[in-house]
Amino acid sequence: MNIGDRVRLLHGNEEGVITKISNGGRIEIEIEDGFRIPAMKNEVVIISAAERQFFGDGIKVEESKSFDPKSSKENSAEGVYLAYIPINDKDHSIYLVNQSSRAYLTMVSEVFGDNSRTIVAGELVARGNKKIGEKSIADFEEWPTLLCQFFPIHTKIEKTQPSFERRIKFKASAFFKSKRKVPILDKNGYLFKLTENIKEIDITELNEELKSISQTAVDTKFPKPEKNIDLHIEKLTKDYPFMSNAEMLKLQMDTFERNLNYAIAHGMDQITFIHGIGNGVLRKEIHKHLSQLKNIKYFQDEQKSPFGYGATLVRIS
Template identity: 70%
Template sequence: MNIGDRVRLLHGNEEGVITKISSGGRVEVEIEDGFRIPALKSEVVVISAVEGQYFGQVEAKESTGIISTATHTGPDEKSVYLCYIPLNDKDHSVYLSNQDERDYLVMASELYGDNRQTIFSEILASKTAKKIAEKSIQNFEEWPPLLLQFFPIHKKIEKSQHSFERKIKFKASAFFKSKGNAPVLNKAGYVFRISESAKEIDIRQLNEELNEKHKVSQPQFQKPPKEIDLHIEKLTKDYEFMSNSEMLMLQMETFDKNLNYAIASGMDEITFIHGIGNGVLRKEIHKYLSQLENIKYFQDTQKSRFGYGATLVRIS
């Protein structure tokens, strides 16, 4: 008994597909309407293929909107297919198979909420198949939704064919009923015609969305005052609990932030009041300014009888 086996519950009339096998002999069965029923292995029995053929079961179109080639299409039908070809009893190779006469530029992405990961982006030529991923049936429940986008390639002047896309999230009851022969590959697997019920892509809207994503938002900077007082008591009330290095770091951060705002907002000049003191802050400011290329010059200003207590910065 494996994931994907079609089973019947012994103590009821429900039939479905095993989607999960847990320790302790328990399984989870998805019945036709999408509900999932927990059961013991001893309470379910696998429905054989012979039984299905004898009673003439007809496989209908599932709520996924994806149609199985096993029951609804012929191998020579011109279309594009999504095929899961088994590598072993657990792992499957995922292929896109193009039975159409036209080449397509294809993009395949896995969706994670508002995020996505592009797993394939290539030209899929007519009558060819390309592998896009590998998936484990054991992790069927964790497969993310798959978005497939197809852009027809017009090699000559002709009537435009619309681009289309399919967003796919499988239900177990639909997936495991879709056994068939993969076109082009000519291998048995789970096969889906994805051009059926495809949604047309609005190229104009797509371009707008792409342009919107690539727009660089211009940061808004608040124009600082012409004079910035860097005395520590003006910057914080907790300076009494700070070390000298912590106070200097805060003063330099304030200086750097306001200088950048002044440059970004187009100011011609700005003055930083650092006081006289032991001259450490003034020295650090001048050292920093000497390394910048977009400064015309800087000079001491606000002279008192004790020395210069500020630095004027002219911005180029």
């Protein structure tokens, strides 16, 4: 029994997808409309693929077949897809699959609130694919929103095709129902069509936005930071109850790096970052970053009141 399996309760009519497995035989099941209910492993039974297909619950897995670009049936499903293909029972490779006759310039980013990280940028060839990363189903709840942007490549004079983008945040109930044959790659996986419900990108508006950002960067002076920067998450955002651990750490590290750069730019000789004790992950990441910088004289745990051991003093050269 694994995360992603579809199960039925033995003493009820509910069916759903396993989203979490805990110690002691406890599991969490996401049923229709996104509701989640707890259960014990011995209280549920896995619904087999044969049973689903016979009774018709709408989760039919397509039969394996090779992709033929000349097939009218395959051509009817032309478009750009996002595919998650299992490596083992937990890890999945992520692919962009272009089942169309047009190439695109592509950029895919992971979005963390107001921050983002580009994970791939480049050309997605016609009738081709590009691997963009790997994810573990065990971390499903912490997967960030994906922003996928596509700019069509015109190799001849023709009508200009619109650029488009999709933002994707998965729910378990939808994700695990999407298992089917992935075109081009000819493998079974979880498949999502990106050329449905698209939002066109206004190139003029995008250029104005980039121009504005560039002008602001030139005109804005770096603010001088305080001598003590508190990185406790509740000091940085009111939305922390809705953030994953990865998102909170990303925000804390961004705040740390930004203020350190400001301190260096203003010629400050030292700055202290208050990170608390906790599980030590933030402290470890801060010390790792500082150890790679050449313009730092040294850094050390700040032991004096009021921070105890929950702060790091940075001496700037």
